[in-house]
Amino acid sequence: MAVQPEGAPCWADAMFGDVEAAKSFYGDVLGWTFGESSSEYGNYTQAFANGKAVAAVVPPMPGQEGPAQWCLYLASRDAAATASRIREAGGEVVMEPMQVGDYGTMCLARDPSGVVFGVWQAGAHEGFGAMAEPGAYCWAEVFTREPGKSDAFFPRVFPYKAKQMEDDGVDFRLFDLGDRTVLGRMAMGDDFPPEVPPYINVYFTVPDCDAAVARATERGGVLRFGPMDTPFGRFAALSDPQGASFSVIDITTTEGEMPKITDVA
The missing domain is CATH 3.10.180.10 (2,3-Dihydroxybiphenyl 1,2-Dioxygenase, domain 1)
Structure with a gap:
């Protein structure tokens, strides 16, 4: 790529x-x-x-x-x-x-x-050789307890334009480069244990979310959330046996209407 x-x-x-x-x-x-x-x-x-x-x-x-x-x-x-x-x-x-x-x-x-x-x-290593293909990176979200700080920081460092999802139940922001959405930001609520530090959650593409979850848990991984159907795909959040958080998503299985999103001035 x-x-x-x-x-x-x-x-x-x-x-x-x-x-x-x-x-x-x-x-x-x-x-x-x-x-x-x-x-x-x-x-x-x-x-x-x-x-x-x-x-x-x-x-x-x-x-x-x-x-x-x-x-x-x-x-x-x-x-x-x-x-x-x-x-x-x-x-x-x-x-x-x-x-x-x-x-x-x-x-x-x-x-x-x-x-x-x-x-x-x-340089010689340009980065991902594939994205949004089975086994490859697909998406990522900044998880933070202080969303205002992250929201001010990232667009000052990178040429992002911000958009906010209109949802009373979740504080979720999107960062765009041109017409491409490249990164999300999720506010961590009380459902996150206090010992969990802020982090970036990386999503990897899988052909079958439920099968990937089954393999992960059989191998000692921990299911943290999901699987859940969304307009973007069926996904689940996991921790591997050594504690690293990641998510898997089947982008071919989508359900529901796209959320309303507004530009941030």
Whole structure:
């Protein structure tokens, strides 16, 4: 696929204490195969769906051990300039822009509400080899307890236009690049335990949501929500056996009317 425009989701990876267990789990649930681990880059291992690169898994660096979680990377033409905007908008640069061979340049950041995300300036590695195909990334949402902070931050860093879903029961915002909606923002309510930190929830495409949930729970994953039918697809939220949150969605099975959405001034 071509290099994604500024601010578009372009890659996802996750750090796991037990990489082999993660490979076994996601291989079974999402049908992934895996390339050779790169010892030069901390045993970073790419995952493939139908031969196309869709994500990666990596063990923690010494001293960086922590809970497993998925990290979404947003595309940047200039990672250093993006890092500057992150600081100016009240965010924190957790890892300064770092060149990764000829693959590209990465940095890690945290928005003012605590949501961690990555920035990727493409080189030889342009990002996702496929999207919205079985096994591939499809969608992502920022989950935050302080939506006002995230809503102000992201459009200052990236060229997003915001839209708000008109629904009294949920506080949900969408971020557009041109005529393409690229990211969602969900306010975390009281149904989220206080120990759950803000995060970005990454959705992977599956041909059958219920079958994917069954495989995940059989392998020790935990069903957090769903499966549920929506106008966008049938989806479910899960945690893998090492605690990393993710969702699966069957975009071919849709139900209901599209919600009303209004532009945010």
